[in-house]
Amino acid sequence: MGSKLSRRSFLKLTGVAVGSGLAYSKFGGLKLSALSPAEATGTDDEKWKHTACALCLMCPMQVKVKNGKIVDVRGEDIYPWKGRVCAKAYGGIWGRVYAPDRIIYPLKRVGKRGEGKFVRCSWDEVITNFSKKLKEYMDEGHPEAFEIWWGCPVQADNMYFLHYFSRIMGCSISYMHGQICFGDHTSEKSVTFGGSRAGDLVNGTADYINTKYAVIAAQNFPGTVFAPGTQCGASAFWPVYLKAKENGMRHLSVDPKLTDSGALANEWIPIKPGTDGAFAYGVANVLIKEKLYDEDFLLKYTNAPQLIRVDTKQAMKDDAGKYLAWDSASNSAIPLPPADQRGNLSLGIGKTYTVGDVQCKTALTLYAEESEKYPPEKVIEICELPFLPDKIVEIARNLGNNKPAVLFYPGFTTGRYTNWFQVLRIYSCVNMLLGNIERPGGWYFPKHKFNTGTGWPEPPEVPEYPNPDLKVVPGPWGNLMSVELLDKAPCYKEPRDFHPATVALPWDHFTAMQEGKVKALFSTAENSAITQVNTDYVYDCLNKLEMIVVGDQLPKDFIEMADYVLPEAAYVERNQLFTFSALGQDGQEHATAIMRSRTIELPGEVKTVTWFFTEVSKRIGLGAYFENIDTDYGWWNKMLKHAKLPVTAEELVENGPYVEKYPMTYDVMFKPIETRSGRFEMYSNELAEECYFNEKSIWYESQYIYPVPCHIPIAEPKGKDEFYLVSGKASWHQKSATQNNRYLMEDEIEGGCPFSPLYINAERASELGLKEGDMVEVECVGPTKQEEPHVFDDSAIGYKQKVRVHITEGLHPSVAFTHFAAGHKAKSMLPKAREGVLHSAFVPLTVEPYGGGCGKNYSIVRLRKG
Amino acid sequence: MPRYGMAVDLKKCVRCRTCYITCKVLHNIPSQFDNGRKYTRVKLIEPEAGKYPAVRRFFYPSHCMHCDDAPCVTVCPTGASFKDKDGIISFDPKKCIGCRYCILACPYDARYFNHETGIVDKCDFCEDKVRQGKEPYCVEKCIGHAITFGDLDDPNSEVSRMITEAGAVALSPQLGTKPKVFYGNMR
Numbered sequence A: 001m002g003s004k005l006s007r008r009s010f011l012k013l014t015g016v017a018v019g020s021g022l023a024y025s026k027f028g029g030l031k032l033s034a035l036s037p038a039e040a041t042g043t044d045d046e047k048w049k050h051t052a053c054a055l056c057l058m059c060p061m062q063v064k065v066k067n068g069k070i071v072d073v074r075g076e077d078i079y080p081w082k083g084r085v086c087a088k089a090y091g092g093i094w095g096r097v098y099a100p101d102r103i104i105y106p107l108k109r110v111g112k113r114g115e116g117k118f119v120r121c122s123w124d125e126v127i128t129n130f131s132k133k134l135k136e137y138m139d140e141g142h143p144e145a146f147e148i149w150w151g152c153p154v155q156a157d158n159m160y161f162l163h164y165f166s167r168i169m170g171c172s173i174s175y176m177h178g179q180i181c182f183g184d185h186t187s188e189k190s191v192t193f194g195g196s197r198a199g200d201l202v203n204g205t206a207d208y209i210n211t212k213y214a215v216i217a218a219q220n221f222p223g224t225v226f227a228p229g230t231q232c233g234a235s236a237f238w239p240v241y242l243k244a245k246e247n248g249m250r251h252l253s254v255d256p257k258l259t260d261s262g263a264l265a266n267e268w269i270p271i272k273p274g275t276d277g278a279f280a281y282g283v284a285n286v287l288i289k290e291k292l293y294d295e296d297f298l299l300k301y302t303n304a305p306q307l308i309r310v311d312t313k314q315a316m317k318d319d320a321g322k323y324l325a326w327d328s329a330s331n332s333a334i335p336l337p338p339a340d341q342r343g344n345l346s347l348g349i350g351k352t353y354t355v356g357d358v359q360c361k362t363a364l365t366l367y368a369e370e371s372e373k374y375p376p377e378k379v380i381e382i383c384e385l386p387f388l389p390d391k392i393v394e395i396a397r398n399l400g401n402n403k404p405a406v407l408f409y410p411g412f413t414t415g416r417y418t419n420w421f422q423v424l425r426i427y428s429c430v431n432m433l434l435g436n437i438e439r440p441g442g443w444y445f446p447k448h449k450f451n452t453g454t455g456w457p458e459p460p461e462v463p464e465y466p467n468p469d470l471k472v473v474p475g476p477w478g479n480l481m482s483v484e485l486l487d488k489a490p491c492y493k494e495p496r497d498f499h500p501a502t503v504a505l506p507w508d509h510f511t512a513m514q515e516g517k518v519k520a521l522f523s524t525a526e527n528s529a530i531t532q533v534n535t536d537y538v539y540d541c542l543n544k545l546e547m548i549v550v551g552d553q554l555p556k557d558f559i560e561m562a563d564y565v566l567p568e569a570a571y572v573e574r575n576q577l578f579t580f581s582a583l584g585q586d587g588q589e590h591a592t593a594i595m596r597s598r599t600i601e602l603p604g605e606v607k608t609v610t611w612f613f614t615e616v617s618k619r620i621g622l623g624a625y626f627e628n629i630d631t632d633y634g635w636w637n638k639m640l641k642h643a644k645l646p647v648t649a650e651e652l653v654e655n656g657p658y659v660e661k662y663p664m665t666y667d668v669m670f671k672p673i674e675t676r677s678g679r680f681e682m683y684s685n686e687l688a689e690e691c692y693f694n695e696k697s698i699w700y701e702s703q704y705i706y707p708v709p710c711h712i713p714i715a716e717p718k719g720k721d722e723f724y725l726v727s728g729k730a731s732w733h734q735k736s737a738t739q740n741n742r743y744l745m746e747d748e749i750e751g752g753c754p755f756s757p758l759y760i761n762a763e764r765a766s767e768l769g770l771k772e773g774d775m776v777e778v779e780c781v782g783p784t785k786q787e788e789p790h791v792f793d794d795s796a797i798g799y800k801q802k803v804r805v806h807i808t809e810g811l812h813p814s815v816a817f818t819h820f821a822a823g824h825k826a827k828s829m830l831p832k833a834r835e836g837v838l839h840s841a842f843v844p845l846t847v848e849p850y851g852g853g854c855g856k857n858y859s860i861v862r863l864r865k866g
Numbered sequence B: 001m002p003r004y005g006m007a008v009d010l011k012k013c014v015r016c017r018t019c020y021i022t023c024k025v026l027h028n029i030p031s032q033f034d035n036g037r038k039y040t041r042v043k044l045i046e047p048e049a050g051k052y053p054a055v056r057r058f059f060y061p062s063h064c065m066h067c068d069d070a071p072c073v074t075v076c077p078t079g080a081s082f083k084d085k086d087g088i089i090s091f092d093p094k095k096c097i098g099c100r101y102c103i104l105a106c107p108y109d110a111r112y113f114n115h116e117t118g119i120v121d122k123c124d125f126c127e128d129k130v131r132q133g134k135e136p137y138c139v140e141k142c143i144g145h146a147i148t149f150g151d152l153d154d155p156n157s158e159v160s161r162m163i164t165e166a167g168a169v170a171l172s173p174q175l176g177t178k179p180k181v182f183y184g185n186m187r
Ligand code: SF4
Pocket: A053, A054, A055, A056, A057, A058, A059, A085, A086, A087, A088, A089, A233, A234, A235, A236
């Protein structure tokens, strides 16, 4: 069936008849058209209502509703937004909420999976069949064979509720997308800085407006939700970034591609993929050689002075098992004191100490020795940087001389290989050298956060929980709880295979599907069918399932795999509480509570996911756990109460955000450091004890988790026609919510950064005889299992797709670049969404030791003209 | 009577493309995927310059320059394109016969032909809003607060100061159309 036909037939099932006036006026520019016919009739009520965006995070915004329809959008008048929201926020309303292909009825698949053939069905049919399946597994004693996957905490309809549902039913639940997004980062930050500081450091929360020099890698930050600085989306970040620039901040972008943020930066450092660790070590090498490090910070807050045995590279301990450090006053080893106590400790760079008859060096010495492998000339060579070696010296001096008002950030997007956990560790140690944590212009931890809990109803509000034996452990995302099943069991065994702060372990889910242990799936607020890497394998797993149910507003790849499609309420059609602490361009902390609210009526037969699960619970006979739950207000009021806030959900909806303003206070020790040494760890005692020196660990003696971080080379493109295939985000895109969007996908919004083609460096292109717009066939050739020890499944090898090339000077020669989530498979999406290459399909599934990343950018391809 | 003009401070433009999209959705300009045509009043110009690695990408939003000597007005046979008292190059859709002379005459590629309505369209400085004392959408919504709008005849207006103090200049002034849209901190 032609793709066009498919899309047309899909449209018929959704909002409107094909070719009708759709929801839009076709009279652009006509002054008469300010009001559409629908708006011209009816009562003339007009109101700005408080709600929140969801296209990347949850910017507080208002929508102007006139006669029941949204006619304008603006940011809330609070810091850092001050009334403004980004392009995606507008695309969200007009290209998603009001899209003509909006799914407004439940659909049932009639063709093959992936074929995109559906007919309208009733809610009753979906609820009946879903409940029957879940009940069947429950009766067999395996409710966990039914999985719930949710992808985005701001797009999902009340993820706390979803976890509660899974607790009551005993089914599995996974924040599947989170691992691809940031899971390895969270693990690394927990290992290095302790769990309580991990989240803020992953977000890159910083006192940005006072920063003098920022090195930001692997990140086109407007396209990545975690814009360093504010904890919030791009709209919150820009005002802060501009303020920092106004205050004189210099910004250096380290990225294979000249991104939009790279183009705004003072300097672009095009780096070869996979070499970020060598780059960071090169900087560390200069900082140490030129004594540009912060000695006081290292002695007080890090385990840089901790003594490590020269023979075994294990921590030196006293008889009581305490870690040791060298006391220069008594010239002897003493227990490493708690953080904040500098005493007479010695960093002892280059020295060897004798404790008893054991030779020891400090953790810093080991780190320094490792850094010596990366002198500037070597870094230039490894990273294939088009500069003289002095560039590394210059960057390090800029950092060292401006410290602590400096940032050194590894980024989220264009990196991510199997060595990424160690890259993050090396970066973290450079920040320790710079002493830029909790200092003006450095990394910052908001001190005022609202502790809302999860809002879970508990007995006696509801009957005693069923399945009392189910173990519940901290889930992803701080305060969420998960049933300890697939995702979490390997993180709680002895010794752990993965750090408990990993978000999900995707390969375990796929294996469970292959083995028939997972048999059915519900997915919301994500498009994991194509955002998980190694797409052919993922599809193979999905095809084994007895039932797939997917909810959303618009067609996407996962929907075409579904047996039933739920028409889900969009983000401005339901209620949800968000709390966060934003750092404003006014230099203050803004502890904020906002409500996303239902600003318009639900179209067609659209319902919320919480409504759907409540109906399911009744059919299963567990309705008592859900019947008195008010997900519009009651749930959120409970959370507000838990946080002791003097405001109700109703008031937030009616009056807008609740904000408490606080001056910023810098205090490294504002809460205890939850690492094994109680200090920020340059030498990771956790990695040493849990993994590297632990014979029972699956990572025993793996350099990927060596306690002194090390740079590990990754597989390389070989021939003249081979490239790393790297994906990154366009500034006006973010996630599945921004794709298939008829405004955000337009050609004219792209300016000089076309969305669909494959970017190739001009010189490489000319070597291959490629001209702008030429067609190439892209084929995945690596990393293979031979080249890379951590390839879990390499179905991607041999995957091919054709694409046009875009030739640019703004790209590292070793790289072919594509925007993330181009080349979609779904026939019911906009034709343009299907142009280009589907990056994930070219990425073999790798497993990053202990951090659990999936090497989301680790792909080598061969290009052939034509 | 004011003489309206606009200035974009490129130092504050963060390439977010909000000006592009707000103009489209709030003026009900059809999406490319409604009719297969790329209608827009705001164009995003983003040329790449230089050789790897010394390469830069410039960025500026561009639309009707509201030229004081507007060739589009001169060539329009019906008076559909006209200069209003406040300097806005305005447009009366009822008088447009779709001859498209103005599109050819405009050196800034600021106009497009709407095939569905049979008439021409372009940026009108959101004149309906401006005459109610409000700002154009792109000014009101710009994430970077990069765009200013106001009276060019008032030396103290923000837009005048962008020209006199920040050195904002017109694009291609040699074309001689006397544009009233200026760009500051071109890098
Ligand atoms: S930055 Fe993200 S959450 Fe904020 S308005 Fe833009 S898309 Fe929405």
